[in-house]
Amino acid sequence: MDPVRSKTLEMSADSHASRTSNGVDVQGKKIFVGLSGGVDSAVSAALLKEAGAEVTGVFIKGWYPPGMPCTWAAERRDAMRVAARLHIPFLTLDASAEYKTGVINYLVEEYRAGRTPNPDVMCNREVKCGAFYRFAKAHGADTIATGHYRSGEKDQSYFLWAVPRDILAATIFPVGNHRKEDVRMLAKRFRLPVAEKKDSQGVCFLGSVSIEEFLRAELGTDNPALLYTIGQRVSSESLPSEALAKKGPWYVVGKDVEKKEIQVSKTRASSEQTIRFKDANWFQSPAFAQEAQYRYRGPRVRGHISEDNYFVSDTALPEIPAPGQSVVFYTDDELVGGGIIAG
Numbered sequence: 001m002d003p004v005r006s007k008t009l010e011m012s013a014d015s016h017a018s019r020t021s022n023g024v025d026v027q028g029k030k031i032f033v034g035l036s037g038g039v040d041s042a043v044s045a046a047l048l049k050e051a052g053a054e055v056t057g058v059f060i061k062g063w064y065p066p067g068m069p070c071t072w073a074a075e076r077r078d079a080m081r082v083a084a085r086l087h088i089p090f091l092t093l094d095a096s097a098e099y100k101t102g103v104i105n106y107l108v109e110e111y112r113a114g115r116t117p118n119p120d121v122m123c124n125r126e127v128k129c130g131a132f133y134r135f136a137k138a139h140g141a142d143t144i145a146t147g148h149y150r151s152g153e154k155d156q157s158y159f160l161w162a163v164p165r166d167i168l169a170a171t172i173f174p175v176g177n178h179r180k181e182d183v184r185m186l187a188k189r190f191r192l193p194v195a196e197k198k199d200s201q202g203v204c205f206l207g208s209v210s211i212e213e214f215l216r217a218e219l220g221t222d223n224p225a226l227l228y229t230i231g232q233r234v235s236s237e238s239l240p241s242e243a244l245a246k247k248g249p250w251y252v253v254g255k256d257v258e259k260k261e262i263q264v265s266k267t268r269a270s271s272e273q274t275i276r277f278k279d280a281n282w283f284q285s286p287a288f289a290q291e292a293q294y295r296y297r298g299p300r301v302r303g304h305i306s307e308d309n310y311f312v313s314d315t316a317l318p319e320i321p322a323p324g325q326s327v328v329f330y331t332d333d334e335l336v337g338g339g340i341i342a343g
Contacts, residue, residue: 027052031172032136033145034128035059035082035090037075039187039194040147042082044174046190048145049086056141057083057090060132063100065217068209081193091139095131102126108218114257115324115343116229118159118296119211125162133167143170150176151333158296161328161338162281169283224262225255230322231268231295240264253320270317273303274310277327277339289329289336294321300330309339 026048033045035057049055059079064070076092083090103122110117128146136144148156150173160168175183187195212227219226224238234250243250243264254263275294280286286305292313293300303313311327321327323343329336 026172028054029142030054030056030140031143031145032056032058032091032132032139032141034132034147035079036147036200037078037082037194037197038147038200039192039197040149040175040183041079042147042192042194043183043186043190044145044147045082045086045088046186046192047174048172049088055086055088056139057086057088058132058135059090059092060127061092061094061096062127063096063104065209065214068213068217078194078197085191085193093132093135095127095135098131099123099127102130108215110324111215111219111226112257113324114225114255116322117324118326120159121162121326124159125164129160129163129167129171133171143172145172145174147175148173149178149180152179154180157330157335158293158326158328158338161326161335165281165283223257223260225257225260228252228255228262229325230255231319234262234264238262268319270320272317272320273313273315275313275317275321275327276310276342278309278342280309280337280339282337284331284334284336286329286337288331290331292327292329294325294327294341295319305329309342 031048031053033041033048033055035041035045037059045055045057057079059076061072061076064072080090103119103126106122107117107119129144133144148160150157163171178186184195215227221227228234228238230252232252234248234252236244236248239248239250240262248266250264250266251268252262253265253268255261256263275292289303289305289311291300291302292311299318301313301315301317303311306312311329321341321343323341325341326338327341328338
């Protein structure tokens with residue numbers, strides 16, 4: 001059974017269930033909820049409390065780029081307001097060291113090598129389901145809960161593939177199978193102070209700082225091969241001279257970091273049918289994998305895993321895989337595992 005699906009709460013606006021969908025009773029369980037200051041985590045805490053859990057809210061403080069706009073204090077204040085509204089204890093975990101080492105350093109090193117990393121994947125592994133899980137267990141919690149979605153348009157299972165199997169299996173996702181509009185309705189029913197708050201558009205703990213802004217500050221602006229990823233649409237100022245006179249859109253299909261060059265095409269499609277990957281993490285046998293997704297919100301392609309760490313698609317790939325990105329495997333919409341695209 002998919003460990004993500006198995007720990008979502010079977011709850012609606014009118015329900016008072018106390019069990020997760022795999023039969024785990026949360027009544028009286030000590031559960032630490034990661035309160036980010038947003039609506040999803042706030043509703044997660046409210047649902048668990050309504051189900052009879054002993055809930056503690058925890059704000060996780062990450063690392064923030066010096067000299068750039070920082071919203072963590074405001075987010076922590078919103079998280080505290082949620083905890084006060086729910087009458088639950090509130091703690092702050094300083095995970096800045098884990099975030100700097102496991103997410104930011106990884107992000108910059110991968111871009112410097114010309115690859116396309118996925119910081120949210122590492123944030124979940126190293127911080128939200130790493131440092132936070134260890135913190136919760138050290139403080140006597142039975143387990144942790146987060147505001148991740150597991151179905152619908154906001155399905156975030158793509159970002160959970162690298163979390164250790166035992167931790168993912170123990171983590172609860174109270175809003176996992178809800179639609180976003182239903183979560184908003186629940187927030188209003190619980191009279192949560194963040195019910196009308198807009199969703200964050202930033203990358204994990206970077207908050208209002210876009211990844212483009214951060215990378216330009218870290219890597220400079222003179223090498224487009226560092227700043228563009230495979231498949232990304234190219235702005236006119238970055239186009240090679242031979243493409244300037246022709247109408248686009250143009251997409252990056254290759255890069256040369258040393259020459260500071262990008263190769264462009266009018267299509268992102270690939271003639272290849274295989275994706276080589278490394279550093280795999282499995283929740284089920286690779287033999288169960290029926291589909292692969294190699295970009296968040298990207299298309300899923302049907303195929304199978306070969307013995308030498310290749311995903312073999314039934315048809316030509318609709319997009320060129322970007323080395324460094326995550327390729328995530330599913331069967332019947334259940335998470336099987338994932339890895340890093342090699343190249």
